[in-house]
Amino acid sequence: MELVTPIRRGLAACAAAAILTPAAQxxxxxxxxxxxxxxxxxxxxxxxxxxxxxxxxxxxxxxxxxxxxxxxxxxxxxxxxxxxxxxxxxxxxxxxxxxxxxxxxxxxxxxxxxxxxxxxxxxxxxxxxxxxxxxxxxxxxxxxxxxxxxxxxxxxEDYLLMTTFEVDSLDDLKGRKINAPGPAVNWLKGTGAVGVSGNLTTYYNDIQTGVAEGVIVFPTAAAAAKLHEVAPHVTRTGFGAxxxxxxxxxxxxxxxxxxxxxxxxxxxxxxxxxxxxxxxxxxxxAAFKTMEEGGATIATLPAEERQKWAQALPDIAGDWARNLDGQGLAGSEVVNTYMQRLKDAGVDLPRDWTVE
CATH class of the missing domain: 3.40.190.170 (Bacterial extracellular solute-binding protein, family 7)
Structure with missing residues (x-):
């Protein structure tokens, strides 16, 4: 039987530790x-x-x-x-x-x-x-x-407007019922349009049945839901990404x-x-191509009408910010910082939402 001396036992332990350490880590x-x-x-x-x-x-x-x-x-x-x-x-x-x-x-x-x-x-x-x-x-x-x-x-991506009727100016929206998701309903206030809350699962049927005559939506969702079949007038309004x-x-x-x-x-x-x-x-x-091939007419809202629309809205950002300020959150700081950084990036804003 081989005798294991303390020295050899120590060396063996060191060798084993060297082998096992990486696996242990x-x-x-x-x-x-x-x-x-x-x-x-x-x-x-x-x-x-x-x-x-x-x-x-x-x-x-x-x-x-x-x-x-x-x-x-x-x-x-x-x-x-x-x-x-x-x-x-x-x-x-x-x-x-x-x-x-x-x-x-x-x-x-x-x-x-x-x-x-x-x-x-x-x-x-x-x-x-x-x-x-x-x-x-x-x-x-x-x-x-x-x-x-x-x-x-x-x-x-940049939200737009899809309707059953042609939109060349803000006046074309008066009295029209427009679907919009959640907070985007506020984007219709002051325009003369009537905001109808909805979502991607309801838009097509709402427009087809006359519950709404258009929708605020983003292109990729619009194409996937085939909204151009019921709202073929696509207007690039520039609501923003x-x-x-x-x-x-x-x-x-x-x-x-x-x-x-x-x-x-x-x-x-x-x-x-x-x-x-x-x-x-x-x-x-691909979404715009799909809509065009599906018979949609794609137009861009004139810059002066886009500015008119933005200016017609109530103080959405200010109301939102002041409500959060009242909760102890940095609502005004967030809006003002966002606005400043967009301006620093060279964005042409039809309305500056900076909170006074």
Missing amino acids: AESFDATVVAGHPPVFLWVKTLSETFIPTVNAELEGTEHSIDWMEAYGGTLAKVGGELEAIEDGLAQIGIVSSLFEPSLLSLQNVTYATPFGSPDVDIVFDTVDGMHEDIADMRKLWEEHDMEYLGGGFGL QYAGAIVAKKSWYDELPDEVQAAIDTGVDAFAEAYRAGLEQRVQ
Whole structure:
């Protein structure tokens, strides 16, 4: 029998430690990714096809990995329920649409309170993303629900008007019933039109049956819903691109991740933002082509009529901001910062919504 001396036993222990240490340090993290919409929606498709693969690629060669579970299309949370799913720990990361959280994420909905902004998605998304770095209340609203705002701000392209009748001027809207989603109903106040609240599941039938004579909508949704079949007059009004949400993580989970994993996730968010915007531009072009080929007439509202429309609206932004100010939130600061940054970016605003 071979004798094992203390020295040899010590050397053997050191060798074993050298072999086992890397394996002991390596760690796989479980992450459920949530989105209420199905992957047919570009932001979910990009989350699955760009964000996750980019994070995985960044982690190659490190001692860490992420074991992903993808839960989309209502399998874990319905549309508007993603924030609660992450807050409750059912998911660790995902897409949260601030558009569907007007109370909990009120400040994030600034673009809907300032119509006729920029049609440029890069300007709009980058501006709201950047404001999260500079306005503490914007991050605070996420952090109150144990959320880490990662960025990758996404949203919807320049909204427009589709009607059963031709629109050359603001006067053409008088007495007309127009469908509009949520806060966009306010974009019709003072125009003479009658706002009829609706959503993508009701627009086609509402127009077909005469409940409404038109709709405020974004091109990619309009083409997919074939709204041009019932509202063939497409008027590019320039309501502006709209910020709708971002990628967020459960903060208590994210904060415990190693620096390498956090860095990989951040790189994935940047890749998501770039891919989403490129994909959105392609889809917008395809949407207009589909509508034209389907018999739609596409026109642009004259600049003077666009300005007249913007000026006819009540003080939407001011009312929105002052209401939030009264709740102890930075409503006026958010509106004023957003307006200033659009102007700094060279955006031609038919109405400056700066709050006095």
